[in-house]
Amino acid sequence: MTVRLRAHHLLCMLTYVGRGYSPAFTANYDRIVERLNSGEPVLVIEGPDDICSPLLNEEARPHCLSARVRERDARAAIALTRWLDDPVEAGRRLRPHRKLLERMRTAFAGGKTRQACLGCEWRSLCSSVAANGYAGTLLDAGSGN
Numbered sequence: 488m489t490v491r492l493r494a495h496h497l498l499c500m501l502t503y504v505g506r507g508y509s510p511a512f513t514a515n516y517d518r519i520v521e522r523l524n525s526g527e528p529v530l531v532i533e534g535p536d537d538i539c540s541p542l543l544n545e546e547a548r549p550h551c552l553s554a555r556v557r558e559r560d561a562r563a564a565i566a567l568t569r570w571l572d573d574p575v576e577a578g579r580r581l582r583p584h585r586k587l588l589e590r591m592r593t594a595f596a597g598g599k600t601r602q603a604c605l606g607c608e609w610r611s612l613c614s615s616v617a618a619n620g621y622a623g624t625l626l627d628a629g630s631g632n
């Protein structure tokens with residue numbers, strides 16, 4: 488099995504502390520993080536992903552489908568590709584092991600990959616989580632290189 492994630496959720500997962508749009512959204516997000524923590528790889532996709540899934544049923548016009556959010560994906564993909572020196576694009580599989588997460592979190596905290604966060608309502612929370620050394624985040628992704 489793989490966890491299907493759109494590009495900007497590769498950033499959002501770094502600061503996830505159990506907060507989100509609705510109880511169903513966070514319950515689903517919690518399960519996804521558990522899967523990642525148990526070693527399931529990520530498949531990068533375009534458009535709504537496994538994290539978006541509950542919102543597609545809850546919202547009349549899910550923001551997950553908007554051009555604004557697709558633009559967020561594009562910015563995240565560009566920034567992560569540059570930072571990791573490895574293409575982050577649809578169809579790519581990656582395993583978010585601990586070293587990769589540390590690298591991504593360092594870049595995020597340093598503002599290197601935050602172009603996708605412009606205009607996001609969760610921006611101050613994510614900034615605060617990163618500034619506090621990612622205390623309380625749920626994604627750990629086990630061990631390994």
Ligand code: SF4
Nearest residue numbers: 499604607609610613
């Ligand atoms: S600010 Fe928004 S886009 Fe950026 S990591 Fe947080 S939730 Fe994701």
